[in-house]
Amino acid sequence: HPEEKLGPQINYTITGIDAGAGIMGNTQTALEKYGLKNHNWQLQTSSTAAMTTVLGKAIKNKQPIVVTGWVPHWMFTKYKLKFLKDPKMIYGKSENIHSISRLGLQKDSPGVYTFLKNFSWNTSQISEVMFAVNNGTSPQEAAKSYLKKHPDQVKKWLSNVSAGKNKKITIAYVAWDSEIASANIAKEVLEKRGYQVDIRAMEAQPMWTAVATGAADFSLSAWLPTTHAVYAHKFKGKYIDVHQNLHGAKTGLAVPTYMKNINSIEDLKT
Numbered sequence: 717h718p719e720e721k722l723g724p725q726i727n728y729t730i731t732g733i734d735a736g737a738g739i740m741g742n743t744q745t746a747l748e749k750y751g752l753k754n755h756n757w758q759l760q761t762s763s764t765a766a767m768t769t770v771l772g773k774a775i776k777n778k779q780p781i782v783v784t785g786w787v788p789h790w791m792f793t794k795y796k797l798k799f800l801k802d803p804k805m806i807y808g809k810s811e812n813i814h815s816i817s818r819l820g821l822q823k824d825s826p827g828v829y830t831f832l833k834n835f836s837w838n839t840s841q842i843s844e845v846m847f848a849v850n851n852g853t854s855p856q857e858a859a860k861s862y863l864k865k866h867p868d869q870v871k872k873w874l875s876n877v878s879a880g881k882n883k884k885i886t887i888a889y890v891a892w893d894s895e896i897a898s899a900n901i902a903k904e905v906l907e908k909r910g911y912q913v914d915i916r917a918m919e920a921q922p923m924w925t926a927v928a929t930g931a932a933d934f935s936l937s938a939w940l941p942t943t944h945a946v947y948a949h950k951f952k953g954k955y956i957d958v959h960q961n962l963h964g965a966k967t968g969l970a971v972p973t974y975m976k977n978i979n980s981i982e983d984l985k986t
């Protein structure tokens with residue numbers, strides 16, 4: 717029904733993910749700043765898995781849907797989606813994924829700190845791992861086979877990284893697809909150098925807390941400057957922003973491309 721208003725067709729609901737995700741807070745802000753709150757729009761909390769399932773069903777039936785979307789994620793390759801324009805820049809101009817460490821890591825684990833300085837990859841590389849996992853390969857197996865296929869990159873990541881000698885390292889991550897990929901890659905790479913690596917999945921706020929309190933040595937799951945701005949501000953001075961491990965990330969609201977009349981967040985009002 718292309719002429720029908722969108723809101724009533726989808727109960728004025730944006731399908732979201734886990735409450736701690738930065739994209740959820742930013743979407744609340746967007747609802748306010750674009751005046752959508754007064755138009756009954758609401759954001760539904762869910763999980764990435766539930767959101768992508770609902771999205772897949774809507775697309776199968778060519779029904780309208782609005783989701784919280786981001787790249788890198790396989791949803792943008794598996795489905796024909798478009799980001800809604802965000803003229804008010806609520807979701808930021810450009811976003812990167814940062815590696816953050818606890819205070820003191822450089823001093824007492826210089827090898828791990830060097831790895832963090834070395835570690836970066838691009839969206840097509842991380843997608844190899846995400847796709848394998850989405851197709852049913854275990855994250856650990858997917859990471860192992862990636863390392864086998866990219867020995868030169870592994871060499872770079874490990875350059876000047878001193879031997880771990882069984883030193884225990886804890887990585888905190890959030891179970892978003894991109895961070896499942898990076899945490900498992902980091903574990904496998906550091907274990908090649910003799911570190912004993914424990915990766916721990918948690919929600920976003922506990923992840924930042926773990927790094928800020930030193931309960932975890934580092935995390936590769938920090939989306940900055942916008943998505944996790946609230947956490948970065950809250951824990952300012954209690955963590956080290958070591959390096960950017962992926963450039964060109966993006967978050968926002970997304971819809972299937974067959975929703976021809978909806979191209980901007982502003983269009984949700986009409």
Ligand code: PBE
Pocket residue numbers: 733736737738739740786892894920939943944967
């Ligand atoms: N995400 C994926 C996260 C960061 C990684 C966009 C869902 C967030 O919103 O916090």
